[in-house]
Amino acid sequence: MKSPITVAVTGAAGQIGYSLLFRIASGSMFGPDQPVALRLIEIEPGMAALGGVVMEIDDCAFPLVHSITPTSDINEGFKGVNWALLVGSVPRKAGMERKDLLNINGKIFTGQGQAIAKNAASDVRVLVVGNPCNTNCLIAMNNAKDVPADRWFAMTRLDENRAKSQLAAKAGVHVSEVSNVAIWGNHSATQYPDFYNAKIGGKAATDVIKDEAWLQGEFISTVQQRGAAIIKARGSSSAASAANAVVDTVRSLTTPTPAGDWTSVAVCSDGSYGVEKDIITSFPIRSNGSKWEIVQGVPVNEFSQGKINATIQELKEERDAVKELGLI
Ligand SMILES: NC(=O)C1=CN([C@@H]2O[C@H](COP(=O)(O)OP(=O)(O)OC[C@H]3O[C@@H](n4cnc5c(N)ncnc54)[C@H](O)[C@@H]3O)[C@@H](O)[C@H]2O)C=CC1
Numbered sequence: 661m662k663s664p665i666t667v668a669v670t671g672a673a674g675q676i677g678y679s680l681l682f683r684i685a686s687g688s689m690f691g692p693d694q695p696v697a698l699r700l701i702e703i704e705p706g707m708a709a710l711g712g713v714v715m716e717i718d719d720c721a722f723p724l725v726h727s728i729t730p731t732s733d734i735n736e737g738f739k740g741v742n743w744a745l746l747v748g749s750v751p752r753k754a755g756m757e758r759k760d761l762l763n764i765n766g767k768i769f770t771g772q773g774q775a776i777a778k779n780a781a782s783d784v785r786v787l788v789v790g791n792p793c794n795t796n797c798l799i800a801m802n803n804a805k806d807v808p809a810d811r812w813f814a815m816t817r818l819d820e821n822r823a824k825s826q827l828a829a830k831a832g833v834h835v836s837e838v839s840n841v842a843i844w845g846n847h848s849a850t851q852y853p854d855f856y857n858a859k860i861g862g863k864a865a866t867d868v869i870k871d872e873a874w875l876q877g878e879f880i881s882t883v884q885q886r887g888a889a890i891i892k893a894r895g896s897s898s899a900a901s902a903a904n905a906v907v908d909t910v911r912s913l914t915t916p917t918p919a920g921d922w923t924s925v926a927v928c929s930d931g932s933y934g935v936e937k938d939i940i941t942s943f944p945i946r947s948n949g950s951k952w953e954i955v956q957g958v959p960v961n962e963f964s965q966g967k968i969n970a971t972i973q974e975l976k977e978e979r980d981a982v983k984e985l986g987l988i
């Protein structure tokens with residue numbers, strides 16, 4: 661039996677938590693022979709509901725669950741964690757942009773960054789889901805200077821999965837035929853889902869879908885606005901698909917990327933592709949199972965460059981706003 665991986669999930673009693681915990685516990689995230697120690701973090705008002713979720717995890721009798729620690733104390737919650745999944749925060753409502761949440765959610769991530777630096781395992785990796793996730797990740801990272809920059813991630817995998825699904829539907833093929841979909845920039849309405857480098861059945865997506873006006877227009881806006889469309893339809897923001905994307909993100913970072921493909925996650929920019937350094941922005945990345953790298957040499961044409969510039973500009977503005985708030 662392997663020794664357990666310790667995973668912290670904040671907002672564990674929330675919508676995403678309710679889908680995510682059972683996927684982690686069943687082995688979907690770390691594999692079918694990897695035990696997990698769950699550290700479930702909630703604010704005090706969420707603790708009663710979290711107690712119910714813990715009862716349900718118990719009632720699944722998962723063979724891989726080594727232990728469950730529900731807590732509202734972040735120092736206890738992040739103790740010894742190898743992975744910290746920062747979900748807990750307020751979701752937006754209809755009519756809001758994700759960055760409207762910065763004032764509400766931003767300050768959560770200063771304390772959590774500090775508590776991670778103080779308590780987590782030396783190999784900790786952190787994935788921020790709570791919105792606006794790129795800039796919340798920037799806040800946490802800047803409040804945890806001892807944790808190297810390559811351990812911080814913010815989630816754009818849901819956007820990648822959405823983009824793949826839209827391309828597959830338009831091309832009339834199964835989604836598994838779609839590869840090399842890069843999301844650039846912010847998890848927001850300015851993100852750029854890059855169809856120029858995407859492949860369908862191994863061919864350039866633009867050779868399979870000949871409708872470039874659709875690709876440049878409706879495709880991009882559908883992906884950018886998908887979160888809002890779900891809020892409108894469901895009355896609350898996407899949860900099961902978000903939890904699924906968390907599982908996909910961690911799996912993609914901890915298992916080798918298939919040859920020739922890449923995946924999307926927001927990481928601390930090292931200046932690749934001329935992007936401002938030290939902001940958290942989505943790139944195409946590859947992993948060998950333990951180390952990841954930004955894929956270099958992906959062609960960026962003039963159209964793509966314009967879209968990337970716009971989303972990076974928004975991230976710089978968000979960074980400046982949180983600097984002004986004293987959060988970084
Ligand atoms: N990056 C992405 O692709 C996506 C991000 N999200 C974001 O994820 C976040 C969570 O969404 P839901 O689970 O639907 O919200 P929710 O409101 O159902 O659950 C959030 C939970 O977090 C808890 N919480 C609040 N502050 C906390 C803190 N300081 N520490 C620990 N727990 C805290 C709340 O008590 C609540 O139980 C939202 O910010 C949402 O916008 C949602 C979908 C996709």
Ligand SMILES: O=C([O-])CC(=O)C(=O)O
Nearest residue numbers: 752791818887888897898
């Ligand atoms: O749109 C929202 O507020 C929730 C979210 O991040 C998404 O569904 O992509």
